[in-house]
Amino acid sequence: MSYDTLRHFADSWGLLAMTLTFLLLTGWTFLPAARRGSERAAISIFEDEDPIDG
Template sequence: METYTAMRQFADSWALLAMTLFFLGVVAFIFRPGAKKAADDAAAIPLKED
């Protein structure tokens, strides 16, 4: 029972903080300057002929 309590406290505090920071990092990565060109290039890959 002691292990469950410790894991629950970790999940409620540090794991939640880590997931929030990861989410904000992904959002910042997507909306960074220059991301549109990279996304457009990646989207055109299936349409390119060999």
């Protein structure tokens, strides 16, 4: 495979594949089924796992 062939692939189909992957992974976070996990992750930093007692 020459450089020109690889460059042509990356400029056309590679860019399309990366764009579709980005849209898929970004859109996945807005699915209703992912809401519980997203809310849990958002508040998890405020929970005390090991409370310090005086």
